[in-house]
Amino acid sequence: MECAGNGRGFFKEFMGRVASGTQWRLGAIGVAEWSGVPLAAVLDLARVKRDTPRDVLNVLIEGLDSVKVNRPISLEKALEDGTLLAYAMNGQPLLPDHGFPARAIVPGWVGINNIKWVGRIEVRDHSIDVPTTTTTYVLEGPDYPTKAPLRLQTLKAAIALPWGATLAAGRQAVSGFAWSPVGRISRVDYSLDRGATWRPAPLREPNLPRAWARWDFEWDARPGEHVILTRATDDQGNTQPASIPWNRQGYGYNVPVPHPVKVT
Secondary structure, three states: OEOOOOOOHHHHHHHOOOOOOOOOOOOOEOOOOEEEEEHHHHHHHOOOOOOOOOOOEEEEEEEOOOOOOEEEEEHHHHOOOOOEEEEEEOOEEOOHHHOOOOEEEOOOEOHHHOOOOEEEEEEOOOOOOOHHHHOOOEEEEOOEEEEEEOOEOOOEEEEOOOOOEEEOOEEEEEEEEEEOOOOOEEEEEEEOOOOOOOEEEOEEOOOOOOOOEEEEEEEEEOOEEEEEEEEEEEOOOOEOOOOOOOOOOOOOOOOOOOEEEEEO
């Protein structure tokens, strides 16, 4: 589960353009094992009409919190394997902070769709417009004139080192994670020369769809200031891009990140 703004701080750090919101690097994400009831089974019991449009945002999920946070997903996504009303996390009943008694789990879509404390689900035969699809969680900027609502997260890779880490000279094992919103990670490459050349980093098991895949490589670290870039590719043929357009709310940053490392 990943915040839509994960990586937001890089718009300022590497593009020189500030995006509004918490200036995350790549820490606004977590991975867990969820247990629950398929949302499709609940909608089947509700006898949703067969001719209901499937590709528009028309299944509204609403929480019981004081502000009743809500957001619609498409019926197609609601019926997909893996979309759940979850009641357990890592084999234990949900804690109140995680949405007890039930929360939505919408794999691959941005975090706002995983509504906690679910109290109401509404299905309509047309798109449902709410602030989380018209004002917040939309792509807005010079390259996004239509303010399209966010759906999918973006493919990313991250190094498991503090930002600006200091390492001793010599052989170092560098490791990290990669994740895709639509499949398994098929490849991770790394660069020690700011992207001029790339080498493959071995992947480790387990490698599950839409979850962290671990990777690592050996580095003969020499004294000085360095940057390490990592770039993920998934089994659907997607690869992290070399650049993306800025957007006002800082969503979807997934350009390979030059992670600074000092070797002493």
